[in-house]
Amino acid sequence: MTAAEEKPARLISGPGMLLVWFYGVMVVGAVSRSAYQIGTDFHRAPLAYALSAVAGVVYGFITYTLVRGGERARRAALVCCAAELAGVLIVGTWTLIDSSAFPDATVWSDYGMGYIFIPVLLPISAMYWLRKSRNAVKP
8 A cells, every 4th residue: 555545544533533423413413503593584693593504514524524534634623623612712702792793592602501511612622632643643
């Protein structure tokens, strides 16, 4: 097998598998919630529903990169997790400061309180795991 044909190093061993499971659940939750809300009541809270859809896409990409594995995927997942954390912190703070901007909750409202704070804890856990796994992944 040549270097180009080698399989990328796995990111889903140990705690990585738990991260994939949590991100997979969040994909289903965020995408199904936002699809229903956008399809039935978009005019009520377009910003909130669009942000939930964005969260679902971000969760999906992170899940994909974790499953794909390899150094490039690990770096992409790190960038996405950092963006996810920034989104959770910005939207979470925004919903506390100006709740009138969000007539309905997003996945990231109040730092993910409606999802048992998983949206704020998940990127922190994932970034820790991805940084720790850097030594195990060879380019």
